[in-house]
Amino acid sequence: MGRGSVFPVFAVVAMAVAAMGLVAECEGAKAPAAPTKESAERTSYTETVEGVNLAMVWIPGGTFKMGSRMSPEEVVKKYGGAAGDEKFFRDEHPVHEVELDGFWMGKFEVTNAQFRKFRPSHSSGEWEGRDLDGDSQPAVGVTRNDAKAFCGWLSEKTGRTYTLPTEAQWEYACRAGTETERYWGDDDETMGRYANVADQTARDSLKKSLEKNNVRWEEWFVAKTTDGYVVSAPVGCFKPNAFGLYDMIGNVWEWCGDWYGENYYASSERRNPTGPAAGTYRVLRGGGWGRDPRLCRSANRYGAAPVGREDLLGFRVVRTQK
């Protein structure tokens, strides 16, 4: 896995930006469905409290193979990288079977508008003049502790327990039954329809901006696709996975509940694993708008200090009771 210093060029790239053209169609910007009554059969509902409208989707329990089908060598061979980068992908192994109970998960990443109901002073800021703080864009610059505090606030207000997904819940929900690199398949070209990642749009914009200021820059790994966004997109602009979840890959990295354990997969419990008992970093999943295609894969694992705060760290919530 690689934390900040591993990919230095990305520090420069922690950029932001404006959405171009697709906003009106984004699912997350639409008015929420009317609140639905609790029932054993329902598969979705909208949590409405204090002006926060959180769309929740039921993820049925099941068994899946957690981890990457590609070896670290195959990842680097396919996507490129410096000598020795293979070591950043060893934590995606061994592939192991995990069984999970069903749970509710946020259909979208938590947005700025939602987060501001909890913390009115919140601003996701901007990057190089590109806005990260739109109401429908995901809340970023949110530490893992902030994300947990939001869950605690929401639980208190609703009487229902909301929290962050475990790493296993996250990967199971992301894969939605798939074993491919991403929930839509293995090729880069179609990525632009499903996820906002470091793409040609972002590369061209960054290159122009840096060259204008005479800043020398290294070539940036980007996906061979065009998704239309340089920084975070409003939630729900891209195609959902088979569970009906949006932006599981790309847009913003999502905080999980687990401590990050590089070797955890070798000793993980099979049923409802919750990660190592202790650690230094908390798990992040899914990659984000400034991240290369190697980090925007269902199996990729990342981590940061729980007080870490960056332009592309956000979250979504889960609720475990049916």
Ligand SMILES: [Ca+2]
């Ligand atoms: Ca992009």
